[in-house]
Amino acid sequence: MNTGAAAGHNFGLRDEIKTYWSARAATFDQSPGHEIFSEEERQAWHNLIIRHLARGEGRHALDLACGTGVISHLMDDLGYKVTGLDWAEPMLERARAKAKTRGRAIEFRIADAENTMEPDESYDVVVTRHLVWTLVDPRQAFAEWLRVLKPGGTLLVVDGDFVNLSMAERVVKTAAELLQQLGLTKADQVPAPAGMAEIHNRILSQVHFSEGARAADVAALIQNSGFANVTVDTDLKAIHRAQSKHLSYLKGLSRGLQHRYAIVARKPLRDL
Template identity: 40%
Template structure:
């Protein structure tokens, strides 16, 4: 795995600018937002299966416009959503106000979370690790804030684009997991970072994405050792 080639602060600011710029239209894409009752219910089913029936203290890292945060809150979990891009959080707050679900939303860095040790039972992240300058440092940080025996739950993918796009053309070399990773490779990374019972399954149901998936999507869980 390559290491970032310039200062993390510069790379992170470029990442922030990119996602601030996309916030206003992010949910319009079928594979980002929720566009039908069927899609909504299918995502609830997936999250219920993987998060379990018991209510948990959940930290949704890289929450974006709050799609997963709001679904988890609807399932009865106590959810805090964190994102690096303030414009994404603005959209998430607007959506939260239109629902009966309570979600705490705050700005933060996925690699240096402002949470004490062992304070959440479940940490979730969707399509996040590829955007991070130090993804293995982030995994260590996530392990820190999750209580022993708790889990991380990642919705990830492998995009394998021919060319970097938009602002990422200027920084993809600084992102070790740019374009995502096949599930077996990411599972090995989680195991190397100390997570146990790493499991995953494909997310190939077109209902989830509002279209036939064009890439390899999957969900992955890892347990923080006791």
């Protein structure tokens, strides 16, 4: 794939990230862990959201880096009035088409998650899934998310460390790759366009969490950005168990071993 960077143009890291996710849009929903593949998984996500955010009851939620709208729809299921932002137009096209097909009143707009251009204190909830590990400047992003939340509003981050593997993960990953090379199992993920793995690795080497987004490090940055009551939830077993049913045995086992988590934080109330 020929990028502006390769051509010598003024093509920066943010542009490359945008281009990468735009190219991934066509097959994004076909991979387990992206779209919801079962009612069991949908309920597991609902339970996680209710546990930390409660039901929406008309409250306003901002879904950052919404992609094809998977989390936006889960929030809509639970009674939130949802706005989804993403800077990859092909992702948004699929999100809008999905919402139209399902009859959902979700607004999707193009915007940068690190500079949303949304009004101050306009959302009760901000939610992200698998965004933080890609951030170029997480301090700026967290400050931006704090700005758009109403006092007392809640941030929910669902993410993981996809760089540092435990010994168990490495063994399982190696075995899964070997079985796939021998033709004994099929790939769980839809093949990405040619050259995408190289672009992914180049992006990863330049983002803030290039050495892995550990929950404790992310939580510390969130707290230092002005959030309060920051907590880490690593009990995502129900979601991983539901997803594993659509993966090969070893890939499903690996999913459960990964360092994945939810971080919840609140914007402090104003002093009276």
